[in-house]
Amino acid sequence: MKLKSRLFYGYILSLILYAALVLIPRPSPAVLQQYRITAGHLRLLDITIIVVLAAIWFAGFYGYSKFRDYAQMIRDTKDGRPVDLLAKGLLLLVLWLPVSSIISSALNDLALKRPGWVQPTTIINHYVGMLLPLAAYLFISLGARRLTRLAKHRPSFLATNLLSILLIYIGVIYLRLVATTANRDIVYQMSIWLVFLTIVAPYVYMWSIGILAAYELFLYSQKSPGFVYRKSWRLLAFGFGWLIITSVAFQYLTTLTARLQHLSLYALLLIVYALLAVLSVGFILIALGTRKLQKIEEV
């Protein structure tokens, strides 16, 4: 990522905005009482989260900038259009990180000040967290499909069936977790049917197109011509697949939020840090794979 680029400025601006939204409002006395900590202590923990998020967002922006540069390099070629679609999807995924965090912080602050706004802010939070990745995976699946068409290889009957079975189980487990979420009304602020139809179903759809796209990219990395070229795509396929797995983990964990309330603040922070670190692995794999592809176009 170049220092004097719009992308870098966007990254810095998002970080400043998020830090301001987290650090400027006075800490909620209820939160201080719940975790038995002082305001200063909470601020210190907030800063550590901002630092960790800064690193994760940077991994995302860096991975995207590498991939976008590669997409621009091969724009006018046969594989240029599918790669461009993948780049668009990746951009939406990367934007989802700061956009969802900033909106969530702003809305949480609003809900703390006006308790009557808890319901709409919670609902908006859920939809914002879903819409950007959903759009992202639509672009990624389109790009992956066109790449496999180029390599003239479609997923086999067995692979399609195995993926369907996997997705059915992922969906059923998610449905069960949502249905049995402790304090579900507080977590979702919606009726169960609305949650099933407008949150569970779109997420399962997103995961299905995402997992299929990751598999198609893997297939492309196996069947496209060129030993060196194939190896670079393998890392990218793993990167995209990793991001989808992380998304599933995040949503599963959302259903467990109420059950985790009894954990200490440090245990909760450890879970958050671990999840964020896991997420960044996907972006790092994408950046590494792209660096190899870029090298092919540069030497």
Add this chain to the structure above:
Amino acid sequence: MNLVRDKNQLYEEIVIVTSRYLGPAADRFVSRQCQNHLNKRPEQLRPKDLKSLISWFSLAMGLLSEDPELVMQFESELQELAGRSR
């Protein structure tokens, strides 16, 4: 006209060999090597250019792959092509 077709054919043959290693990036790779190191457009490529081009190709492939056997295999396939083109 025949001469132009033959030159293009040589270029196409190099691309076919290279695509076994670089896939869809092969055409761009070969064209770039011709432009950068020989200062020639693909259609201007002649069999006598192959010797110099193979050295550049091997060097470039060495930068792309850590597998020396792969680089040697690539070079020998290009040498074989050069032998046929003489």
